Amino acid sequence: xxxxxxxxxxxxxxxxxxxxxxxxxxxxxxxxxxxxxxxxxxxxxxxxxxxxxxxxxxxxxxxxxxxxxxxxxxxxxxxxxxxxxxxxxxxxxxxxxxxxxxxxxxxxxxxxxxxxxxxxxxxxxxxxxxxxxxxxxxxxxxxxxxxxxxxxxxxxxxxxxxxxxxxxxxxxxxxxxxxxxxxxxxxxxxxxxxxxxxxxxxxxxxxxxxxxxxxxxxxxxxxxxxxxxxxxxxxxxxxxxxxxxxxxxxxxxxxxxxxxxxxxxxxxxxxxxxxxxxxxxxxxxxxxxxxxxxxxxxxxxxxxxxxxxxxxxxxxxxxxxxxxxxxxxxxxxxxxxxxxxxxxxxxxxxxxxxxxxxxxxxxxxxxxxxxxxxxxxxxxxxxxxxxxxxxxxxxxxxxxxxxxxxxxxxxxxxxxxxxxxxxxxxxxxxxxxxxxxxxxxxxxxxxxxxxxxxxxxxxxxxxxxxxxxxxxxxxxxxxxxxxxxxxxxxxxxxxxxxxxxxxxxxxxxxxxxxxxxxxxxxxxxxxxxxxxxxxxxxxxxxxxxxxxxxxxxxxxxxxxxxxxxxxxxxxxxxxxxxxxxxxxxxxxxxxxxxxxxxxxxxxxxxxxxxxxxxxxxxxxxxxxxxxxxxxxxxxxxxxxxxxxxxx
RNA sequence: GCCGAAGUAGCUCAGCUGGUAGAGCAGCUGAUUUGUAAUCAGCUGGUCGGGGGUUCGAGUCCCUUCUUCGGCUCCA
Numbered sequence: 001x002x003x004x005x006x007x008x009x010x011x012x013x014x015x016x017x018x019x020x021x022x023x024x025x026x027x028x029x030x031x032x033x034x035x036x037x038x039x040x041x042x043x044x045x046x047x048x049x050x051x052x053x054x055x056x057x058x059x060x061x062x063x064x065x066x067x068x069x070x071x072x073x074x075x076x077x078x079x080x081x082x083x084x085x086x087x088x089x090x091x092x093x094x095x096x097x098x099x100x101x102x103x104x105x106x107x108x109x110x111x112x113x114x115x116x117x118x119x120x121x122x123x124x125x126x127x128x129x130x131x132x133x134x135x136x137x138x139x140x141x142x143x144x145x146x147x148x149x150x151x152x153x154x155x156x157x158x159x160x161x162x163x164x165x166x167x168x169x170x171x172x173x174x175x176x177x178x179x180x181x182x183x184x185x186x187x188x189x190x191x192x193x194x195x196x197x198x199x200x201x202x203x204x205x206x207x208x209x210x211x212x213x214x215x216x217x218x219x220x221x222x223x224x225x226x227x228x229x230x231x232x233x234x235x236x237x238x239x240x241x242x243x244x245x246x247x248x249x250x251x252x253x254x255x256x257x258x259x260x261x262x263x264x265x266x267x268x269x270x271x272x273x274x275x276x277x278x279x280x281x282x283x284x285x286x287x288x289x290x291x292x293x294x295x296x297x298x299x300x301x302x303x304x305x306x307x308x309x310x311x312x313x314x315x316x317x318x319x320x321x322x323x324x325x326x327x328x329x330x331x332x333x334x335x336x337x338x339x340x341x342x343x344x345x346x347x348x349x350x351x352x353x354x355x356x357x358x359x360x361x362x363x364x365x366x367x368x369x370x371x372x373x374x375x376x377x378x379x380x381x382x383x384x385x386x387x388x389x390x391x392x393x394x395x396x397x398x399x400x401x402x403x404x405x406x407x408x409x410x411x412x413x414x415x416x417x418x419x420x421x422x423x424x425x426x427x428x429x430x431x432x433x434x435x436x437x438x439x440x441x442x443x444x445x446x447x448x449x450x451x452x453x454x455x456x457x458x459x460x461x462x463x464x465x466x467x468x469x470x471x472x473x474x475x476x477x478x479x480x481x482x483x484x485x486x487x488x489x490x491x492x493x494x495x496x497x498x499x500x501x502x503x504x505x506x507x508x509x510x511x512x513x514x515x516x517x518x519x520x521x522x523x524x525x526x527x528x529x530x531x532x533x534x535x536x537x538x539x540x541x542x543x544x545x546x547x548x549x550x551x552x553x554x555x556x557x558x559x560x561x562x563x564x565x566x567x568x569x570x571x572x573x574x575x576x577x578x579x580x581x582x583x584x585x586x587x588x589x590x591x592x593x594x595x596x597x598x599x600x601x602x603x604x605x606x607x608x609x610x611x612x613x614x615x616x617x618x619x620x621x622x623x624x625x626x627x628x629x630x631x632x633x634x635x636x637x638x639x640x641x642x643x644x645x646x647x
Numbered sequence: 648g649c650c651g652a653a654g655u656a657g658c659u660c661a662g663c664u665g666g667u668a669g670a671g672c673a674g675c676u677g678a679u680u681u682g683u684a685a686u687c688a689g690c691u692g693g694u695c696g697g698g699g700g701u702u703c704g705a706g707u708c709c710c711u712u713c714u715u716c717g718g719c720u721c722c723a
């Protein structure tokens with residue numbers, strides 16, 4: 001007998017070789033019907049795999065992330081089986097689960113797949129799922145595995161096998177399909193009740209541009225038909241939040257082919273919003289001891305030779321601008337730090353001066369690949385809320401903490417709660433590709449980890465993701481359809497101070513090298529606004545929104561009173577517009593709702609007489625009448641609640 | 648840059664197998680003077696992304712180019 005410990009701490013005894021599924025069955029039949037996989041001693045296993053020793057078992061269902069991904073992984077095999085049935089001779093790359101569903105990379109040989117084929121594939125998947133074939137795990141020797149895929153002429157699987165050790169190789173078989181796979185899998189295909197092929201795309205084998213491009217088929221499956229429907233509705237809803245769509249509807253920004261792709265044009269409403277964000281940040285930064293500076297949009301080639309960027313990115317950058325007489329080369333600046341380094345160097349610095357925090361809303365230009373441009377999140381010209389902190393090594397942690405405070409203040413003011421913080425450290429197994437001494441790296445990495453901890457950030461740590469010049473802390477958020485974007489970033493840099501030979505005089509009267517911290521709480525205004533739009537679905541916080549109120553006269557008779565109301569509101573620093581069109585009030589309300597303006601003030605005979613306004617909140621409906629000073633107080637309170645002081 | 652899809656009025660879209668473009672909204676004009684999510688009527692508006700070709704005839708077929716969308720690769 002073996003002892004099985006369940007997540008609630010209870011222990012039960014079972015015969016040796018009992019499976020998780022049998023454990024589930026002993027608890028309840030309903031549970032057993034829903035078990036997709038299980039976690040045995042922390043490792044995800046097939047629910048049908050015999051357990052041979054005392055273990056802790058955590059049964060996984062659709063409600064567990066790991067249960068979901070197991071179902072999707074198994075679905076990828078099912079997709080492969082369907083594809084093999086429909087397209088004989090097809091070759092398979094890899095087919096992993098992803099955040100929303102799964103994909104399989106396939107080599108279709110000569111033939112092509114079109115969206116019209118999706119239905120056919122989905123039907124086949126469901127047909128095969130209904131056969132309820134079990135997923136059967138098999139240990140195979142490396143030589144047997146090689147001969148199987150050699151026979152099948154699947155060079156991709158053979159390529160994968162090269163990196164695997166004999167004795168650790170397993171196959172999974174369901175129905176007529178056998179795949180090289182570590183597992184685990186769901187007990188049988190019958191758990192898959194609904195399938196949808198989402199899209200196809202090219203993907204290089206092993207992610208390498210030099211390799212052959214395979215066809216990647218994205219799909220998603222569900223254990224219930226209803227859940228697929230709900231998912232599709234959710235996707236539709238998410239599309240309505242897309243910043244490209246809302247940006248157009250709310251007239252925030254646009255693009256022009258004539259101006260050039262990836263070069264956003266900010267429309268008046270968008271520019272006002274952007275300007276407000278800048279002022280907000282400027283104010284917070286000045287409070288935190290930053291010194292605003294201004295530098296030009298171009299820089300001499302020599303600046304980037306010194307910084308090392310010319311060597312590293314010269315080929316990808318925009319081409320240089322040449323002066324007509326001397327033939328000197330200038331580049332559009334791809335970042336602000338080299339300029340700021342030269343500002344640091346403009347006079348001798350003492351240890352007493354540090355830290356020096358130079359801030360600039362610097363517009364930078366980068367050559368992004370054509371296929372990479374994406375709304376406002378990936379553009380060729382953008383403005384960073386950039387700053388560079390020059391400090392002593394012993395100041396890194398304190399400065400880091402202060403920057404984290406600033407980022408959190410920004411996120412709070414904008415109701416950003418759903419972010420993750422990623423600490424990127426260097427790859428300990430390959431320290432040679434990084435610049436800077438081991439000692440300094442350790443200091444910086446420790447400082448980041450300590451400050452993130454001190455600030456109570458929920459972090460993920462990724463080894464090998466550090467920049468070559470230093471470790472960093474990035475704040476990531478997701479867009480409407482779940483794509484992850486980096487917003488705020490804090491990066492330690494040992495490289496530039498070295499290259500620009502920055503120094504300060506220490507208390508020992510010796511020259512020392514300062515450490516530089518790059519930081520941008522928004523990241524770029526463009527990307528930040530994009531994510532913000534999607535985050536709030538275009539309903540911006542009151543302090544930020546382009547227009548806070550719309551005054552709606554009941555008829556043209558009350559346009560004069562409406563004008564007076566707006567003038568008084570302006571005195572309270574409340575911004576708004578009047579809808580003085582010759583339309584009925586219902587129409588004006590509807591149009592204002594669609595524009596997502598937070599407050600509507602309806603004025604007619606009654607209001608003019610009482611010198612009041614009838615307040616209607618966007619999305620909420622009639623909120624009754626009040627005097628203008630009362631209304632101004634309501635607005636003021638709502639804004640103050642968000643813009644609590646930076647501590 | 649690579650793979651795939653798309654581009655028709657300011658916006659959202661229709662236009663079957665080729666026979667010289669259509670709707671709703673927006674805009675303009677007029678009527679209406681309105682009480683909490685669309686008042687009515689009339690009118691304007693498109694070299695169908697650009698260029699080339701096939702054809703008696705191209706929004707529709709072919710080639711090419713640009714842009715956009717979904718991915719891949721990249722991201723100082």
